[in-house]
Amino acid sequence: MARDKAKPCELDQEKYDADDNVKIICLGDSAVGKSKLMERFLMDGFQPQQLSTYALTLYKHTATVDGKTVLVDFWDTAGQERFQSMHASYYHKAHACIMVFDVQRKITYRNLSTWYAELREFRPEIPCIVVANKIDADMKMTQKSFNFARKFSLPLYFVSAADGTNVVKLFSDAIRLAVSYKQNSRDFMDEVLQELENIDLKREEEEEEEMLDKEQPGRQQSPSPS
Amino acid sequence: MMCTAKKCGIRFQPPAIILIYENEIKGKSRQRIMPVRNFSKYSDCSRAAEQLKNNPRHKGYLEQVSLKQLEKLFSFLRGNLWGQSLAETMEQIQRETTIDPEEDLNKLDDKELAKRKSIMDELFEKNQKKKDDPNFVYDIEVEFPQDEQLQSCGWDTESAEEF
Incomplete structure (x- = not known):
């Protein structure tokens, strides 16, 4: 397939407009285990695509959501996270975000606020999951409360890329959220169009009534708005 | 021998x-x-x-x-x-x-970061359940409810406004 070629590939982000395509981005500090999580989820099926010019790694995945095939692109950082900021194109057209910290390192948790602020600057509405990774290293952390997630009403997942706890659930849910976000934002546009049509219909009805008033009952003419 | x-x-x-x-x-x-x-x-x-x-x-x-x-x-x-x-x-x-939990790894160069990652990888590999392990399960779900009674992680700031 063309996308498997090692040629410097163009980043085509138009495809994310297509119905069956979603883009899910990973955020978080250096060494919190973002790539390890990806690899644990995809197992043998993972074929990362390094896009060094964009400082990112792409993982392609095919999922099935409600009987429909969905092509998922996972975007992972490739070192750029150390600047605690990503390029705008990283966020462009993303449908969901997986935001990771390391339960062994407070600073990675504290930095979530920086990541979250940047995410919301570019994508104010997309679903975002907060991920507490490396719980295998310290299970006690799963018995603690983390206000960050609560404050922004974000789901919090306790996971371990090493032993696999909740990794598949995390990604399956992220895909589901991405797909539903995409459908709902479409629904929103549909609603707007529907609303416009309704206004026209109402106007027609009103005009019709006016005409009926003037004319004799029983005879109807279709109104012809000028 | x-x-x-x-x-x-x-x-x-x-x-x-x-x-x-x-x-x-x-x-x-x-x-x-x-x-x-x-x-x-x-x-x-x-x-x-x-x-x-x-x-x-x-x-x-x-x-x-x-x-x-x-x-x-x-x-x-x-x-x-x-x-x-x-x-x-x-x-x-x-x-x-060992990893200094206070250290900001974002501030390290590639070489130093790679060193820290290899230290972390040791624990990762120790705890890793591999695909060819006899008791390997791909999809493991464990619930960790975030109840109100839980003790705070201690990483949030004092004021309720900030996290």
């Missing part, structure tokens, strides 16, 4: 790695002294460890001694050559083989 390693240590003067092992046939403790040659305070401890472990004369005896342990022993020797106390060397090893 089968032998069971019991203890492995280092002698500073003259420098040698010393192994206490049991010969399985006789069930009796024996000592093997493996002299360390061409090692200076500028030497690379992990390379020295590898060379010793692969040395055809010692290989058979060192099978059960991990590369990590040998590397650590060479670090003691190296520290000694620099005139450091044992405590100082211990502290240095500790620093180089």
Whole structure:
């Protein structure tokens, strides 16, 4: 397939407009285990695509959501996270975000606020999951409360890329959220169009009534708005 | 040649790695002294460890001694050559083989970051459930409810406004 070629590939982000395509981005500090999580989820099926010019790694995945095939692109950082900021194109057209910290390192948790602020600057509405990774290293952390997630009403997942706890659930849910976000934002546009049509219909009805008033009952003419 | 390693240590003067092992046939403790040659305070401890472990004369005896342990022993020797106390060397090893949870890894260059990652990888590999493990399960779900009663992680700021 063309996308498997090692040629410097163009980043085509138009495809994310297509119905069956979603883009899910990973955020978080250096060494919190973002790539390890990806690899644990995809197992043998993972074929990362390094896009060094964009400082990112792409993982392609095919999922099935409600009987429909969905092509998922996972975007992972490739070192750029150390600047605690990503390029705008990283966020462009993303449908969901997986935001990771390391339960062994407070600073990675504290930095979530920086990541979250940047995410919301570019994508104010997309679903975002907060991920507490490396719980295998310290299970006690799963018995603690983390206000960050609560404050922004974000789901919090306790996971371990090493032993696999909740990794598949995390990604399956992220895909589901991405797909539903995409459908709902479409629904929103549909609603707007529907609303416009309704206004026209109402106007027609009103005009019709006016005409009926003037004319004799029983005879109807279709109104012809000028 | 089968032998069971019991203890492995280092002698500073003259420098040698010393192994206490049991010969399985006789069930009796024996000592093997493996002299360390061409090692200076500028030497690379992990390379020295590898060379010793692969040395055809010692290989058979060192099978059960991990590369990590040998590397650590060479670090003691190296520290000694620099005139450091044992405590100082211990502290240095500790620093180089563990993660300082307060350190901001975003601020490190590629090489330093790779070092920290390899330290983290050790624990990762230790805890890793691999696909070919007999009890491997792909999809493991465990619920960790975030109840109100939970103790705070202690990483949130005091004020309720900030997280």
